[in-house]
Amino acid sequence: MLSSVLKAAALALAVTPASAIWPIPKTISTGNSTLFIDQTVAVTYNGKPVRKFHPDSHFLYQVAKDSIYAQLTYAVGYTPPPGPNFKSSDIVQGGVERAFSAIFQDGLVPWMLRERGSDFEPKQRDDTKRIAKLTITQTEEDDESTFKPVAGSLDESYSLKVGLDGEATLKAASSTGVLRGLETFSQLFYKHSSGLTFYTQHAPYDIEDEPLYPHRGILMDVSRHWFPLEDIKRQIDGLAMNKMNVLHLHITDTQSWPLEVPSLPKLTEKGAYAPHLTFSPADIQDLYEYGVHRGVQVIMEIDMPGHVGIDQAYPGLTVAFNKQPYQWYCAQPPCGSFKLNNTDVEDFLDTLLDDILARISPYTAYFHTGGDEYKANNSLIDPALETNDVQILQPMLQRFLTHVHDKVVEHGLTPFVWEEMVLEWNATVPEGAVIQSWLGEGAVKELAENGHKVVDSSYNFYYLDCGRGQWLDFPNGKSWQTFYPFTDWCQPTKSWRLIYSHDPRDGVADEAKKNVIGGECPVWAETIDPATLDGLVWPRAGVAGEVWWSGNVDAQGNNRTHYEVRPRLSEQRERMLTRGVKGSVITQQWCDMNKPEDCGHMEQ
Ligand SMILES: *[C@@H]1O[C@H](CO)[C@@H](O)[C@H](O)[C@H]1NC(C)=O
Ligand SMILES: *[C@@H]1O[C@H](CO)[C@@H](O)[C@H](O)[C@H]1NC(C)=O
Ligand SMILES: *[C@@H]1O[C@H](CO)[C@@H](O)[C@H](O)[C@H]1NC(C)=O
Ligand SMILES: *[C@@H]1O[C@H](CO)[C@@H](O)[C@H](O)[C@H]1NC(C)=O
Numbered sequence: 356m357l358s359s360v361l362k363a364a365a366l367a368l369a370v371t372p373a374s375a376i377w378p379i380p381k382t383i384s385t386g387n388s389t390l391f392i393d394q395t396v397a398v399t400y401n402g403k404p405v406r407k408f409h410p411d412s413h414f415l416y417q418v419a420k421d422s423i424y425a426q427l428t429y430a431v432g433y434t435p436p437p438g439p440n441f442k443s444s445d446i447v448q449g450g451v452e453r454a455f456s457a458i459f460q461d462g463l464v465p466w467m468l469r470e471r472g473s474d475f476e477p478k479q480r481d482d483t484k485r486i487a488k489l490t491i492t493q494t495e496e497d498d499e500s501t502f503k504p505v506a507g508s509l510d511e512s513y514s515l516k517v518g519l520d521g522e523a524t525l526k527a528a529s530s531t532g533v534l535r536g537l538e539t540f541s542q543l544f545y546k547h548s549s550g551l552t553f554y555t556q557h558a559p560y561d562i563e564d565e566p567l568y569p570h571r572g573i574l575m576d577v578s579r580h581w582f583p584l585e586d587i588k589r590q591i592d593g594l595a596m597n598k599m600n601v602l603h604l605h606i607t608d609t610q611s612w613p614l615e616v617p618s619l620p621k622l623t624e625k626g627a628y629a630p631h632l633t634f635s636p637a638d639i640q641d642l643y644e645y646g647v648h649r650g651v652q653v654i655m656e657i658d659m660p661g662h663v664g665i666d667q668a669y670p671g672l673t674v675a676f677n678k679q680p681y682q683w684y685c686a687q688p689p690c691g692s693f694k695l696n697n698t699d700v701e702d703f704l705d706t707l708l709d710d711i712l713a714r715i716s717p718y719t720a721y722f723h724t725g726g727d728e729y730k731a732n733n734s735l736i737d738p739a740l741e742t743n744d745v746q747i748l749q750p751m752l753q754r755f756l757t758h759v760h761d762k763v764v765e766h767g768l769t770p771f772v773w774e775e776m777v778l779e780w781n782a783t784v785p786e787g788a789v790i791q792s793w794l795g796e797g798a799v800k801e802l803a804e805n806g807h808k809v810v811d812s813s814y815n816f817y818y819l820d821c822g823r824g825q826w827l828d829f830p831n832g833k834s835w836q837t838f839y840p841f842t843d844w845c846q847p848t849k850s851w852r853l854i855y856s857h858d859p860r861d862g863v864a865d866e867a868k869k870n871v872i873g874g875e876c877p878v879w880a881e882t883i884d885p886a887t888l889d890g891l892v893w894p895r896a897g898v899a900g901e902v903w904w905s906g907n908v909d910a911q912g913n914n915r916t917h918y919e920v921r922p923r924l925s926e927q928r929e930r931m932l933t934r935g936v937k938g939s940v941i942t943q944q945w946c947d948m949n950k951p952e953d954c955g956h957m958e959q
């Protein structure tokens with residue numbers, strides 16, 4: 356018998372949710388039958404077998420004491436050919452390998468999500484009902500834009516059915532939709548504690564799914580701290596596990612310039628924190644391709660005209676580098692910004708952007724030109740300008756921005772800017788440019804209702820680095836008393852519940868809602884490095900991911916309850932742990948093993 360999603364939600368008050376898929380699908384109906392799956396399942400994509408045996412992969416027999424349960428273990432070794440000429444079949448094959456690896460290699464044994472001492476697993480001897488087939492059908496052909504979509508142009512929807520007859524079918528219009536469906540498929544299964552069988556308990560499944568918002572991402576700051584490629588790739592893995600699709604790389608700032616630009620070698624020679632803390636052109640290509648294969652678009656940002664500290668590499672182009680008191684020129688030390696109205700700067704930007712954009716344009720639709728926190732006082736100490744009068748500076752800032760955006764457009768890319776360029780500096784941006792809003796206070800509404808495409812990164816909800824105390828040192832003296840207890844500027848911590856409460860389209864006029872294309876959770880890295888990255892980002896970014904995929908309101912218009920959401924989030928975190936993404940814990944072990952009501956907070 357099928358029960359509707361609503362019934363399923365009501366039943367989910369038991370410890371075991373009927374389906375703990377994250378993000379929750381748009382519609383799902385489930386049953387209560389157990390089906391097993393093993394490595395022999397036949398997978399086809401548009402009629403052709405998918406799981407071919409590549410020279411670098413092989414079968415292993417894991418022989419158990421009881422040989423009935425001997426399992427075929429597939430050693431995943433599929434490396435897709437390098438892009439940018441992506442083939443849908445390569446994308447799908449990679450997705451299938453990862454889904455199978457998630458089920459069979461990583462496999463979640465959910466004891467920590469079940470009642471203590473309970474008999475929550477199916478009997479291994481019952482494993483006669485098996486999933487024999489996974490039939491994947493892509494109903495439309497991918498084109499170049501599938502792999503570097505402009506927000507809204509790509510159909511990520513899919514439908515997934517798992518029948519009691521052991522046949523699973525996955526249908527999607529695009530290969531990206533197939534990837535989303537495979538992620539859902541992988542989330543249906545658990546590993547038996549014996550390690551020998553794999554099962555799902557709520558078959559049959561009938562799922563129809565698609566995202567609410569086309570743009571769902573995180574921002575990684577790799578300038579305040581540098582991160583190895585494998586850490587960045589692991590965030591792409593995490594994004595894909597949460598059906599998110601954007602990795603915004605804030606790749607340069609005044610603190611360090613890790614991006615190697617072959618035509619301007621001094622940028623990293625003088626600007627990287629250390630000679631080995633850079634990203635080479637091959638690294639960048641690798642990262643963009645890794646993203647494409649997982650349905651995650653990388654969007655690079657070179658922040659300007661503020662946040663630029665290249666004075667030691669190429670002197671004469673910037674002002675205020677490391678100038679004090681920093682508060683007069685920027686938001687945090689060290690300061691630095693490009694000179695306005697300066698032809699040398701424009702020539703430099705042409706060289707810089709031609710070099711970078713030619714290499715990334717095969718992989719992405721966007722390039723982010725920054726534009727946050729530019730202070731007029733920078734031009735007061737520019738000997739050619741000596742003014743901080745915004746009326747005088749506005750046309751010069753516009754000239755700067757137009758120069759940069761013309762370059763971006765010339766390379767076939769759509770510009771992205773921070774909100775201050777438009778809301779504070781009244782700058783004009785090219786048609787279709789995306790404005791990233793972070794200051795909250797109705798900015799998203801204002802921008803969207805003025806016809807701009809907007810991405811919401813409100814610091815009140817989405818800044819994952821916030822609320823952990825001030826990192827700047829306080830001098831001796833009264834500042835100690837003044838600033839006690841040393842909070843940061845954007846407290847409180849954005850807990851998963853606070854993140855979940857926010858939908859970017861809230862309060863926006865109906866006709867302008869479509870202009871709000873999604874959101875990004877920024878992970879500013881002043882106090883985050885490779886040792887602490889995953890726990891800071893996950894599972895909270897995925898919480899925003901669920902709201903951007905499914906909304907925070909159910910089909911009847913009610914806010915989803917913490918009793919319904921929290922157990923699924925606990926499970927998603929556990930699942931991500933098995934797959935190598937080490938998110939922070941969100942509740943005590945006891946609550947995960949008992950009914951949410953038993954962990955409920957008393958009404959005041
Ligand atoms: C499965 O659900 C049906 C209909 O709700 C019910 O009659 C049946 O007893 C259930 N089976 C099990 C094993 O729970
Ligand atoms: C700009 O710099 C002057 C000193 O030249 C300083 O007095 C003023 O406070 C600064 N303005 C801002 C907004 O920081
Ligand atoms: C801005 O630059 C132009 C040349 O590019 C120059 O003619 C003009 O005088 C400059 N404006 C100021 C205020 O320096
Ligand atoms: C932008 O426009 C607003 C409203 O017209 C005005 O108050 C502000 O001074 C302008 N800012 C600049 C930099 O021109």
Ligand SMILES: *[C@@H]1O[C@H](CO)[C@@H](O)[C@H](O)[C@H]1NC(C)=O
Pocket residue numbers: 856857858914
């Ligand atoms: C639903 O959540 C919103 C905040 O996102 C809140 O303003 C509203 O009061 C909630 N509705 C109910 C019925 O609790």
